Amino acid sequence: MEDTELNPKHRRKLLRVTAFEEKFKKPPESPKPLSERIRTQCRDYFSKRKLIKTVHANFPFIGLLRKYKLKESLANDVISGLTVGIMQIPQGMAYALLGSLPPIVGLYTSFFGPLIYFFLGTSRHASMGTIAIVSLMIASVLDTRLGGGVDPGNAFPVTNVTATSTSVNITNITTPSQVSTMTSAFSEIDLQKIQMTAALSFISGFVMIFLGKINMGLVATYMSEPMVCGFTSAVAIHVLTSQAKHVLGINVGRHNGVFKVIKTWIDIFKNIVTINWAAVITSIICILAIYAVKIHVNLRFKAKLKIPIPIEIIVVAIATTISHFAKFKTNYEVNVLEDIPSGLPAPAIPDVTLVGESFKDAVIIGIVAFIQSVSMAKILARKNNYHINPNQEMVAYGAGSVLNSVFSGYIPAASVARSMVQEGAGGHTQVASLFGCLVVLVVILAIGPLFYSLPKCVLSCVILVNLRSMFLQFLELKPLWKKSKYDFMIWVVTFLATVILDADIGIGIGIVFSILTVAIRTQRPEFYRAGIIDGQYIKSTEKYNEVQEEQSIKIVHFQSPLYFANSEMFVKAVRVASNIDPEQIKKVRKQAEKAVNVKPENVTAENGIPDSELDEVLVPNHTENQPCREAILLDMSGVPFLDVVGVKTLRRVFNEYNSIDVDVMLAGCSDGVLDILRSTDFMSEKEDFIFVDVESAIESYRGSSSGTE
Structure with missing residues (x-):
């Protein structure tokens, strides 16, 4: 056994951080010449192994197909x-209408x-397509930029207006003939909306990529679960x-910007006497039917049903x-979908100049879609x-937005309901998404026109029932x-903020407030006087029994970063x-010095300090029975980092x-804390007072x- 292990004096020195690191810390590697580092990086980067790894990382479907088990997975993937x-068919049309777009656009998004x-995603069960949040935010942008082209009595795109009957509040708009979905079924305002949506999706996609x-991809970490909920x-x-005005059959104006929820409900109550009872009865029947089957049949008997109804x-x-x-439509004045074009749209590169001041909206919508999906x-x-x-998920969502924009779709995202169904129906891989x-392709090519007479309030019912999980969050x-x-509070x-103001404003306030709460928590950190239980546990003297404290050492535990804010x-x-x-203590000592000369009656004979002051503060006491100095031991194990102000x-x-x-004394400092203490020369100045642990x-x-050292 080495002498340092037998000698108590050397043992105590080893307990200090400097001696401990000198004995056990690995020496830093000597830097290699720049030319050698460049050669090594190039050799590794352009190696065959690196190339294969890069291809597999960017195209996860290759690994999926290589490991795909036909007998075990194919049947389940087909069914799911x-x-x-x-499910994509009614939801695609419904969410497109929610986005103030023609229903066929939702089907394009649900296909591409x-x-x-x-090809690009890494999740085996995420069902990409249209979702409520993205559709609503798209509608907000369209209504702001193309508000003059929306019929105030109908929040859905008007499909029977002529080019001369609409006015568009947008500059540098291209002609409808440049839109990929060239068809007489669309009005001019519909074509302009498709153009604007495609441009937004195109920009959003490239930003996400x-x-x-x-x-x-770590941007998701800045949106906490309470904030997202x-x-x-x-x-x-x-x-x-x-959707309330469509379920009720009321014609009211569509509001945009802050307070639009409040303004809309005011308009609804003002026009409540104009309810279309045919639409109301139809909506009630549809909501009850969908809810009864989805909740009381599919959900309750999920284990017995191979696939949900x-x-x-x-x-x-x-x-x-x-x-x-x-x-x-004729007899009861119920709004219906009317013409739905058949066939896939011809590809066309969107006109990105249309985005203009809506660039931030494109980025925000893309990030929101990414957050929900991931x-x-x-x-x-x-x-x-x-x-x-x-990170690859963000690339996949961005690529989906770009492809959809080329084919007249819009930003896709993973649906909670559809993803749960895809997983619950037994789907094993993303091969299920191909089926x-x-x-959806069959509907786009052939069946779409058959939905001509579908009441729009029915699609509103589809949307409302699918909001159930969001309302349950209350x-x-x-x-x-x-x-x-x-x-x-988050x-x-x-x-x-989202309800009263708007979606984009609300999410910004939510992120800022979440970060603010982190700052507030660090400014109100947990700290306590600590002692030792059973010779090994460092615990609070207030919260635990049988805590033993050293006679001359006060252990202080601080549970927070130490930086400028706190x-x-x-x-x-x-x-x-x-x-x-x-x-x-300095104040008391000055008073004591004066008291020695004055010697008032209320001063103790022992040390000349007023009794009242002795009760308020603990004064270090050095008597013959206690020759050592008082000490404060700062337990830094709960300090993850500190900055220059923290060192000061x-x-x-x-x-x-x-x-x-x-x-x-300091004890339990992490390596990161020790690094900044070393770089600011604090370590060299106070090395005798910095220890490995408490x-x-x-x-x-x-x-x-005890005087042994």
Whole structure:
């Protein structure tokens, strides 16, 4: 055994960080010449192994197909794919109308979105296509830029107006002949909306691809779960508001910008006497039918049903048939879809100059689509024991937006409902999405025109029932309040900002407020006076029993980063937890010095300090029975990082307590904290007072106080 292990004096020295690192820390590797590093990087980057790895990372479907098991997976993928494909039809048309676009645009998105995701996505179960949030945000942009072209009595695109009957508040608009979906079924305003949406999707897609390639998939970490839940719940209110007038058959104007939810409901109540009872009765029947089957049959008997009953497409088919033969449009003035073009649109590069001032909207919508999609993908990945790549997911979503924009679609995203169905119906891989695309393709090529007589209120019912999961999030508020007040406030602030103001403003306020709560938490850190339980556990003296404290050492635990925002709080925490206030002690000592000369009656004979002052503060006491100095041991194990201001604060603490004959020690510093202490010369100045851990500091201090060192 080495001498250093036998000699207590050398053992205590080893407990200090400098000696510990000198003995055990690996020396830094000597830097290689620049030319050699360049050659190594080039050799690794252009190697065959690196090339194969890069191809597989950018095109995950290659690995999927190589490992695909036909016997085990194909049947399940076919069933789940066809099931989701059937769901895509009514939802695609409904969400396109929610986005103030012709219904066929939603079908284009439901076809090209899953198709490109099969090649580039890393989730096995995410169902790409149209979703409510993206559609609503698209509608907000279109109504702002093309507000003059929207019929104030109809929030859906008007399909029977002529080019001369519309006015467009947009500059540099291209002619309708340049739109890929060239057909007489679209009005001029519909064509202009398709153009604008394609341009937004094109820009959004390329921004998402760029962000994914520079590894910005971590943007999802800045949107906490409470913030996303509050935002999606608020969007559900927006969607409900936009669909209420169609369910009721009321013709009211469409509002944009802040307070649009409030303004819309005011208009609805003003025109409540104009309710179209045919639309109301139709909506009630459809909502009850869809809800009953989805919740009380599909969900309740999920284990017994091989595939869920496609109630949405059944309701759509029945409603279309009844509307056609009963002539809902003519006899009851119920709005119907009317002409739906058949066939795939010709590809065309969007005119990006149309985006203009809406560039930020394109980026925000893309990020929102990414956040919802990657959140859903992560949930399903954890459930089925596989991993996704957030950066590659961002690239996949961006590529989907670009492809959709070329074929007159818009930004796709993963639907919670469809993804759960795809996974619940037994789907094993993204091969299921290919079979879903086939179903949508058949509708686009041949069946679409058959939906001419479908009442729009039926599609509104499809949307409203699918908002159920978003509305159920309100039930999480009460338990969230009990779990975390900060998370509760994030949820509420994001929700209120989104509902009262607008979706893009609300999400911005939600992110800023979430970051603000982090700053507030660090400014109100947890700190406490600590002791040792059973010789090994460092715990609070207030919260635990049988905590033993060293007679001359006050252990202070600080649980937070130490940086510019909470430096003063750190100083206060040390004073409160140790019960030693340098300023107060200096003041008491000055009074004691004066009292020695004056000798008033209320001064103690022992040391000349007033009794009242002795009660308020602990004064370091050095008697013959206690020859060692008082010491404060700062347990830094709960400090993840500190900045330059934090180092200055530590110097201040050391200097203030040293001036009153109180030693200060640091213990349990992380490597990152030690690095900045070393770079600011703090380590070299105070190396004798920086220890590996709390036990080492106590052991060393015991030895020094006993005089063995």
